[in-house]
Amino acid sequence: MKIQDMNWLQLEQQVKKDDRCILPIGSVEQHAYLSLATDMVLAEKVAIDAAAGLGIPVFPVLAYGLASSFEAYPGTLSLSLSTYLGVIRDLMDSLYRSGFRRILVVNGHGGNAPATTIISEWLNLHPDASVKFHDWWRAPRTWAKVMELDPAASHASWMENFPWTRTNDPAQPQSAKTQIDFAALARVGAAKKRELLGDGNFHGLYQRADDDMHAIWAVAVDETRGLLESDWH
Template sequence: MRIADTNWMQVEEYLRGDDRCVVPLGSTEQHAHLSNCVDCILSERVALEAAEPLGIPVFPVLAYGVTPYFAAYPGTVSLRLSTYLAVIEDVLTSLARTGFRRILLVNGHGGNSPAQTGAMEWMTENPGCRVRFHNWWSAARTMGTVKEIDPIASHASWMENFPWTRLPGVAMPDEQKPMADIDRMRSLPATRAREILGDGNFGGRYQRPDEEMLAIWQVAIAETRAQLEGDWS
């Protein structure tokens, strides 16, 4: 259930029987011909669909992350790492203060990975709480399904092209883009990184059939739900 669809009294009643919740982590950044909010759309949606049958509340997606390498693309917003980690700490502290003790962070952006270390540090000061960090797109079964379909998959390529991340009236190139030199890209200023990436797709086809995408999505939902149902001890 969406926290947006509840009031505080309903949340308090929920906490009398369960202490789990989900916080999706996203990013507002370039995704070539797809929405600038792909990472927000996907992390929130997979979290909601995974949690819905369990009745576990899902908080609004944290829409800004750490993405300095895309800073030269209009529409991209990047937080400083120190700012991001402070936000994560404040969110976790606020949730724990009101009774949430098992918190799943469903992450949709690779640049947000320091949040996992931040959560581990936070748990040392809050030993009664558990935080799980789940990169939904790179989890074993989900990424395995991606690789079975097409091993050339990357940022802003077909693997992020779902019906709900496309933009009306925007046509996708019908080609397989060569893989960019990602290591080199990450060692350069943002303006040079844009020169290397061009439209922003790291490499691979831009779109694949929807039936393949929906098959990946069902695996991702099940894998994310398992994170909520598993042993938290």
């Protein structure tokens, strides 16, 4: 259930019965022809879909993350590392104060990986808590499904092109993009990265059939739901 549909009195009663919750985290950044909010939309939706019927509160997505690599693209908003780690720590503290002891962090953006370090430190100070950090798109079963359909899958390519991440821009390329030079990309700043990347897709097709995307989504939701239901300690 979404936190926005609950009041604090209901939440207080819920956490007495079940100390699980979900915190989705994402990013607002370039995704070629897809929504700038792709990472936050997917993280929140997979969390809500996975929790459906379980009565587990899903908090609103933390929309902003670490996206300095794409700062040369208009619309990309990035926090500094120190700010981001502080935000993650503060949110974990707040969840703990609310009574949650089993927390699933559903991540939609690879750049947010440093959050795992602060969560590890936080867990050392909260030994009665358990936190799972879930990169939903590259979890084993979900990634296997992506690779089964098309190994040329990457940032801003077809693998993120769901009906709920598309814009009204009709200029969706029909061809596949050649893989970029990842080593060259890693050693330059944001402005040069934009020159190397162009529209922002790393490589592969821009779109596949919706049947393929719904098949991936079904696996992702089921895999995320499995994390809620088992192996917390």
